[in-house]
Amino acid sequence: MSALKWGQGKGEGAAGPSLFGLPLSPGHFVLPRVLRRPVRILARLGVGEFQAPRFSAAILSGVLIASSSAYGAYLGGDVEGIVQSITARTGFAVDQVKVVGNRQTSEIDILDRLELDGWTSLIGFNAEAARERISGLPWIEVAAVRKVYPHTLEVRVEEREPFALWQQGNDLSVIEKDGAVIAPFSGGKQVLLPLLIGAGAPAKAPDFLAKIEKYPELASRVKGYVRVGERRWDLKLDNGITVKLPEDGEDQAIAELVSMDHDKGLLSRDIAAVDMRLSDRLVVQLTPEAATQREAALNEKPKSLKRKPETKI
The missing domain is CATH 3.40.50.11690 (Cell division protein FtsQ/DivIB)
Structure with missing residues (x-):
């Protein structure tokens, strides 16, 4: 029998709504829709009528291990690498680079400054750091690096003018x-x-x-x-x-x-x-x-x- 009971009338003896045996209000009381299921589950837990789904212990253990691993990665400074690895294997690996504006600077030199390794994720890629590295090339006066999702990098450069x-x-x-x-x-x-x-x-x-x-x-x-x-x-x-x-x-x-x-x-x-x-x-x-x-x-x-x-x- 549910621990959440709703009164059906206003006469004497009419039972009011209760949660874990505590009355909620003397009249009609309606919970918001989003709260109804969680409240019912809590009510069933209170009277021992709730049964955990199968494999819930394994799921909770997995969540605990994952959260512990994430926290350990955070403390060790490896979060960026984990994000790169996961997102690169879910369709966000950089597989195309467009270079615009270079005349004296070779594309090979620019690609080298991007520091791509074949499994670099566009999500975790630091475009500003790459821009600073490219700006360090001898002929580059201005550089811009832009992410074009899901898997493209666009590099635009302006070169110094030889006299x-x-x-x-x-x-x-x-x-x-x-x-x-x-x-x-x-x-x-x-x-x-x-x-x-x-x-x-x-x-x-x-x-x-x-x-x-x-x-x-x-x-x-x-x-x-x-x-x-x-x-x-x-x-x-x-x-x-x-x-x-x-x-x-x-x-x-x-x-x-x-x-x-x-x-x-x-x-x-x-x-x-x-x-x-x-x-x-x-x-x-x-x-x-x-x-x-x-x-x-x-x-x-x-x-x-x-x-x-x-x-x-």
Whole structure:
């Protein structure tokens, strides 16, 4: 007989509702639907009428063991690994990675920084930590890592902008416009970048290269910009000629150089260097071959001219 009894009338002798023999109220009393089943079970437990389901002891033991294991994992710091293992085997393992925006950085390097092991769960994956690791790559300026459920990672990067190559001794590096070194020279399209040589070159290069670029014909022939003594520039041209610019007044010197080349073909001659360091003169140095030819030509001329005998009239 149930321990929860409801009164059927209001007359004398009508039994009121009771739980474990305790009256609840003199009138009608209705429990919320969600509480009715738990209350009935508790009432049956009170009078010994409730029978536990089969295997309940095994279930309770399993729950106890599982909760103990979870608590032990929490204390030992292994919760993340357990979550990764369970969720990866239930359909959330990362099996696709999309990389967008990389030009100089290889996808292999980016994947290596993600630290995926084949059973990495998207749920437990730390996207922020992965973003910081990717941001540490030489060419990466900005990185973003996004989870796309159920099993995809999307990596978007913005790379640093190369400005020039900088040679110091035997070291050749790719630099930004502000002179910051990005990475060692690795070939490919990087060979098309302007070549700066010497200490102090990166700091002065942006303004100086802008002056040269005003004269496209000259700029296309320059293969190297040499900073001399951190005071002035030499230009190394594609035909081997070196143009030595002055410390002061380099704008005027560049304009004169372009004008002489246009009018007289100065930079197409067989010369080794054009020295413009002195403001009042221009010195041209011949190549060894040209110097030899010039000396031979001079030696072929007669040392003196024979005078014709005078004729008396």
